[in-house]
Amino acid sequence: ALVPLVVSGRDEGALRASLERVADFLERHTDVPVEEVARMLAGSRTVFEHRAAIPYTDTDRDTLIHRLRTPDNVMHGTGRPVGDPVWVFPGQGAQWTGMAVPLLNAGGVFAERLTQCADALAPFVDWDLLAVLRGEPDQPGLDRVDVVQPALWAVMVSLAAQWRAAGVHPTAVIGHSQGEIAAATVAGALTLSDGARVVALRSQLIAQYAGDGGMASLALPRTDAEHAATRFGLEVAAVNSPTTTVLSGPAHALDHLTAWCDEHDIRCRRVPVDYASHSSFVDIMHDQLLEALAPITPVNGDVPLYSSLTAGPVPGDGLDAQYWFRNLRHTVEFEAATRAVTETGVSAFIEISPHPVLTLPLQQTLQDFPDLQPVVLGTLHRDHGDPHDFSHSAATAYTHGIPLRPTPTTPIHPDLPTYPFQGTHHWLTPS
16 A cells, blocks of 8 residues: 555654664564555554655665665655545646556556446547546547546546545545536545546537637736736635635636736736636537436445535535536635635645646645644646655655555564653553
């Protein structure tokens, strides 16, 4: 499950002592696989203020033991544990050619879930998900909206399964635009089949009507962006943070907006799409979309879902066809949803995606909550998506105070070290 090897202590001395004891255990018990040791340590030990982690690696046991005994080669973190994170699922923009292929080829939980997603998509699409991700020549590319949105949905749902297998569990989920379909699937509000139906059929309708629209991201707060939208005949598509707003509308109007931004030294980035989501452009699809999504049967899931449509928690059984039309038609209130979940006391966020696109907007919004000392992390990065990269992210999460609770596959070994209090001879029993 790509669980990193993790150790913690109440102070630096206790941490170093624990690292040495784990090295001793690995040296004495060569019959216990390193991955099982990692699971035991992560799943059965209290997390203290001083933490260390070594990502999953194929290096030999002796190298791992050496790293444990030379702590400068180990990832470190200090500070209070922050608890379970909010999982954040972005819309488009996180994709890259070859994303997820190394994890897919490695097998395991990610590959299993991705294959299930491919099977769920198959009744709704005329291409093969795994072949698309591998870039096979007879398959369409990720430049098509009706391909990239289902592909991203599948990769994000599968990365969530990988995080769960590594022992990280969400306290809530948030989705941005089409990322909300993945969030609803992971939360248990949509079955895999219903999630596939929503993302596949909705993106096909977008492709059918695309052509002369577009979107642009501005480094402006909402109020200023609204003035610009009125000036150029555009609409507010998304409010991502206190300083980032996305406008949507006709391509020619966006051309005028871009020129105006250049003239006034305002950062403006055209989103590489030819349709105007989250605007009146979507109205033409209303009846077809409701008909296409009528068969879905949403339920109340087991993880709270904070909606970027309503800017607050929503019951899963309300995520019907009409909700998914509104999700595509109306403004993405991502900043407000971030604030709503943060006001519950949550202080950790992990973006579940093949490349982070929402970590900066999250950090911008969370600047208003300095007392929480929030943690914002990603999962994979463009052109880096192999098992080691994922395990590095899991190790980073642990050193930032996010607990790992993987399910042990074998009983806890009786000789596995527990953690000492500050240099004394008292020992903690497994928690």
